[in-house]
Amino acid sequence: MMAGTLVSTMINGDATEFVCQTGETLLEVLRNRLGLTGSKEGCGTGDCGACSVTLDGRLVCSCLVLGVEAQGREVGTVEGLADGDSLHPLQSNFIKHAALQCGICTPGFLIASKALLDRNSNPTDEEIRFALAGNLCRCTGYDKIVRAVRATATELRKK
Amino acid sequence: MADDPKFKNRKFKAVGTRPPRPDGLDKVTGRAKYGADTFAPGQLVALVLRSPHAHAQIKRIDTSKAEKLKGVKAVITSKDLPDVTNGDRDLYDTLENCLARDRALYDGHAVAAVAAIDELTARKALKLIRVTYKVLPHVTDVDAAMKPGAPIVQPRVYTRGVSPKPKSPSNVAKVSEFGHGDVEAGFKAADVVVEKSYKTEQTHQGYIEPHACLASVGPDGHGELWVTTQGHFVYRNTCAALLGMDVAKLKVTASEIGGGFGGKTHVWMEPIALALSRKANRPVKLEMTRDEVFRSTGPTSSTSIDVKIGVKKNGTITAASAELRYQDGAFPGIWAMLGAMTAYACYDLKNVKTIGYDVLVNRPKVAAYRAPSAPMAAFAVESTINEVAAKIGMDPVDFRIKNAAKEGTKSSYGPTYGPIGIGPTLAAVKKHPHMRGKLGKNQGRGMACGFWFNFGGETCTDLNIGVDGTVTLTVGTVDVGGARASLSLIAAEELGIPYERVKCNIADTGSLGHNHMTDGSRGTFSSGMSTIFAARHAIEELCQRAANTWEIPVKDVVWHEGNAIAKGKKHKQLQPLSLGDLAAGSENTGGPIAGHSQIVADGAGVSFASHICDIEVDPETSATKVVRYTVIQDAGKAIHPDYVEGQFQGGAAQGIGWALNEEYIYGDDGRLQNPGFLDYRIPVCSDLPFIDTQILEIPNPNHPYGIRGVGETSIVPPLAAIGNALSDITGVRMTHVPMSPPRIRKAIKEKQA
Numbered sequence: 036m037m038a039g040t041l042v043s044t045m046i047n048g049d050a051t052e053f054v055c056q057t058g059e060t061l062l063e064v065l066r067n068r069l070g071l072t073g074s075k076e077g078c079g080t081g082d083c084g085a086c087s088v089t090l091d092g093r094l095v096c097s098c099l100v101l102g103v104e105a106q107g108r109e110v111g112t113v114e115g116l117a118d119g120d121s122l123h124p125l126q127s128n129f130i131k132h133a134a135l136q137c138g139i140c141t142p143g144f145l146i147a148s149k150a151l152l153d154r155n156s157n158p159t160d161e162e163i164r165f166a167l168a169g170n171l172c173r174c175t176g177y178d179k180i181v182r183a184v185r186a187t188a189t190e191l192r193k194k
Numbered sequence: 195m196a197d198d199p200k201f202k203n204r205k206f207k208a209v210g211t212r213p214p215r216p217d218g219l220d221k222v223t224g225r226a227k228y229g230a231d232t233f234a235p236g237q238l239v240a241l242v243l244r245s246p247h248a249h250a251q252i253k254r255i256d257t258s259k260a261e262k263l264k265g266v267k268a269v270i271t272s273k274d275l276p277d278v279t280n281g282d283r284d285l286y287d288t289l290e291n292c293l294a295r296d297r298a299l300y301d302g303h304a305v306a307a308v309a310a311i312d313e314l315t316a317r318k319a320l321k322l323i324r325v326t327y328k329v330l331p332h333v334t335d336v337d338a339a340m341k342p343g344a345p346i347v348q349p350r351v352y353t354r355g356v357s358p359k360p361k362s363p364s365n366v367a368k369v370s371e372f373g374h375g376d377v378e379a380g381f382k383a384a385d386v387v388v389e390k391s392y393k394t395e396q397t398h399q400g401y402i403e404p405h406a407c408l409a410s411v412g413p414d415g416h417g418e419l420w421v422t423t424q425g426h427f428v429y430r431n432t433c434a435a436l437l438g439m440d441v442a443k444l445k446v447t448a449s450e451i452g453g454g455f456g457g458k459t460h461v462w463m464e465p466i467a468l469a470l471s472r473k474a475n476r477p478v479k480l481e482m483t484r485d486e487v488f489r490s491t492g493p494t495s496s497t498s499i500d501v502k503i504g505v506k507k508n509g510t511i512t513a514a515s516a517e518l519r520y521q522d523g524a525f526p527g528i529w530a531m532l533g534a535m536t537a538y539a540c541y542d543l544k545n546v547k548t549i550g551y552d553v554l555v556n557r558p559k560v561a562a563y564r565a566p567s568a569p570m571a572a573f574a575v576e577s578t579i580n581e582v583a584a585k586i587g588m589d590p591v592d593f594r595i596k597n598a599a600k601e602g603t604k605s606s607y608g609p610t611y612g613p614i615g616i617g618p619t620l621a622a623v624k625k626h627p628h629m630r631g632k633l634g635k636n637q638g639r640g641m642a643c644g645f646w647f648n649f650g651g652e653t654c655t656d657l658n659i660g661v662d663g664t665v666t667l668t669v670g671t672v673d674v675g676g677a678r679a680s681l682s683l684i685a686a687e688e689l690g691i692p693y694e695r696v697k698c699n700i701a702d703t704g705s706l707g708h709n710h711m712t713d714g715s716r717g718t719f720s721s722g723m724s725t726i727f728a729a730r731h732a733i734e735e736l737c738q739r740a741a742n743t744w745e746i747p748v749k750d751v752v753w754h755e756g757n758a759i760a761k762g763k764k765h766k767q768l769q770p771l772s773l774g775d776l777a778a779g780s781e782n783t784g785g786p787i788a789g790h791s792q793i794v795a796d797g798a799g800v801s802f803a804s805h806i807c808d809i810e811v812d813p814e815t816s817a818t819k820v821v822r823y824t825v826i827q828d829a830g831k832a833i834h835p836d837y838v839e840g841q842f843q844g845g846a847a848q849g850i851g852w853a854l855n856e857e858y859i860y861g862d863d864g865r866l867q868n869p870g871f872l873d874y875r876i877p878v879c880s881d882l883p884f885i886d887t888q889i890l891e892i893p894n895p896n897h898p899y900g901i902r903g904v905g906e907t908s909i910v911p912p913l914a915a916i917g918n919a920l921s922d923i924t925g926v927r928m929t930h931v932p933m934s935p936p937r938i939r940k941a942i943k944e945k946q947a
Binding site: 058066072074075077079112113126129140161164165167168169170171172176178179182 | 215221228402404455674837840843846872880882884885
């Protein structure tokens with residue numbers, strides 16, 4: 036067995052250390068070493084977006100990032116979206132607008148939607164659709180997802 | 195009568211509302227546990243070795259080096275999953291599909307598997323397994339497979355459904371014929387006859403969650419399986435049969451499911467995980483990669499279909515026939531049969547005949563995909579219907595309305611219809627603002643209809659009342675997209691309590707009687723019926739407890755809006771006893787209060803939909819974009835309208851992907867060339883418009899609330915609706931799905947030439 040590499044990182048605001056092999060993806064580390072299974076593997080090739088996380092605030096597919104690349108950086112996952120017992124408005128609106136059916140793509144959509152709203156507080160429907168084009172959903176036809184994101188944007192602008 | 199399934203009109207309080215789903219919070223916080231999201235102490239990681247050949251004899255498998263690798267705990271081949279199927283042909287097919295025996299039958303067919311302490315070790319071990327193949331001739335095209343001299347995929351398969359019984363094996367596994375009347379006389383009586391041939395390519399359900407499971411079997415013959423599945427009871431029965439285990443000793447728990455659409459109704463690699471676990475005596479986790487999902491699990495059939503329709507100038511169809519050739523992959527199925535049954539189900543026809551040929555090819559075993567087989571047949575028929583309408587100068591919607599099936603129509607596949615929704619969905623199309631909307635430049639409009647049978651089946655449900663008067667509803671049908679919300683609404687409705695007082699759980703196989711899987715749009719229909727019956731049994735018990743408490747005859751007690759009420763003036767001093775009151779006192783009135791139901795839910799109402807589509811075609815590149823889409827479908831009764839709309843929209847989106855882009859591409863070597871989401875491109879958010887929905891409610895007379903399944907029909911009309919819209923704008927009839935830009939361009943050029 037190869038010796039692992041010690042990685043120090045911040046995950047959802049918490050200082051975290053883990054040991055991983057250099058070939059392991061960040062997604063594998065999150066899921067298999069840290070028990071953060073909210074990020075999903077739908078393809079392992081960066082095509083489906085189910086593993087979407089943020090790395091220093093930037094939206095990435097965690098299946099295309101190596102675990103060791105998290106060294107000294109900040110990782111944001113679906114597990115960190117809610118603030119204590121209050122859900123992020125995107126989370127509440129996904130439930131309210133029935134924007135999920137099976138729910139496997141939902142963590143990725145939430146992360147990608149948050150990344151969009153963080154940089155554009157008033158996106159058009161087309162901007163929403165293109166911002167979420169890297170996330171596959173096979174259940175909803177995206178209709179209710181776009182509506183939930185739009186409703187969240189409106190809600191956040193009123194705050 | 196607690197168990198009376200007949201529809202009775204009523205005013206609903208809970209049903210028809212849109213409360214938040216009970217599993218919503220878990221799913222937006224990442225807490226929900228899917229197939230790959232659970233871990234067991236000491237678990238091993240399993241990987242599967244798959245055939246790179248479309249068809250090959252497996253002469254030898256040498257696993258000795260892999261077994262010697264440090265960290266490898268078990269290696270299996272077909273020898274470790276011996277044939278204990280006792281002549282059950284379907285079960286043997288399943289066994290052979292799970293793990294190849296003497297031959298690999300398609301690119302991606304499993305031939306061996308390993309379990310090791312980690313993935314890296316398992317990957318190394320796979321590379322150490324030496325398989326000696328003798329490559330055999332293969333066939334992947336459905337028409338080619340039917341030709342004389344084609345390589346025989348399964349020497350044990352002789353054509354079924356023909357007489358006399360054939361003397362030699364054939365790739366035609368089954369011939370199925372449906373219809374009535376005299377089509378030849380009908381065609382003679384026609385003023386116009388249109389004949390057309392169509393092809394559709396193979397598509398995959400494309401669920402985002404790959405197959406995954408965690409298996410644990412001990413040498414004592416007891417085991418557990420955590421798995422993403424549409425039917426854990428069915429998986430239990432199949433896995434137990436394949437492994438020679440007692441059904442009761444294998445406990446299967448359904449994880450949250452990340453999409454199935456029919457693809458998770460069949461076992462694929464679960465028996466491998468169980469066999470590895472049994473051999474290693476350790477828990478084994480097995481997750482498929484996306485490549486494995488595409489290469490070796492349930493795509494739908496590719497097809498080749500001939501359609502012939504004869505019509506009078508006044509618009510009456512005099513005869514209709516179709517020959518439908520569907521490939522089943524390497525194992526016999528019923529896919530052409532279903533195509534032949536559904537092809538003309540929308541119409542009232544005097545003379546109709548369809549023949550389905552189920553054909554074996556060297557591709558993965560075909561599985562159900564949402565209204566399996568119906569979309570391709572509907573593509574062929576609904577495209578031709580438009581051609582026929584054009585030939586006689588009739589509006590295609592009016593033409594459909596004139597020939598639509600109605601209550602009392604003998605369907606093309608046999609049964610006579612009760613009250614059905616095809617007429618009403620077409621009337622709604624005529625009235626819909628979409629039909630009057632202005633089309634932009636380079637845009638065309640089309641519409642098409644679709645049908646699906648729906649299914650009921652074995653269902654078992656428990657309803658337990660807690661000491662605080664809250665209700666635990668325990669069902670055995672997997673929730674694929676909001677069923678727990680709908681079933682909770684139904685329990686709340688029946689008991690007369692708030693939705694928030696009900697908690698619906700999906701039981702593991704150790705906790706409830708057998709349930710058929712969630713297929714055939716049956717989840718809400720059948721578990722809904724069973725929930726109603728279970729609630730009514732609980733109400734009978736609640737009334738009995740109230741009668742005991744009051745010391746009056748139970749016939750004097752009625753249940754009304756969550757309370758037991760003593761009927762009549764003589765009992766007017768008796769205050770109503772609420773569900774909470776009765777639950778709190780249950781310890782002293784006879785113990786726990788529960789209702790149970792075990793049924794075969796018959797009478798699933800057939801389902802019809804009509805879709806309208808506007809499409810834009812780039813005149814230079816033939817790139818297409820759906821710019822407006824409307825789904826109109828009969829739901830019988832929409833329990834939770836949000837999730838009914840969701841089914842309509844999701845099915846339409848899958849149909850749009852199928853129509854325009856998705857296809858399996860096989861090379862001449864018989865290998866799948868696009869086993870990934872980059873090259874097998876399903877619709878993304880920016881590809882689609884909002885999908886408008888209109889829910890019609892024509893009650894199913896065979897369900898207490900009038901429910902019909904709603905999950906599948908929405909994928910049936912899009913192929914033809916899009917084909918008809920393309921024809922409207924380009925003047926070209928597309929006959930090959932997917933109607934991708936190169937095919938559209940080619941068709942336009944051919945017409946111009």
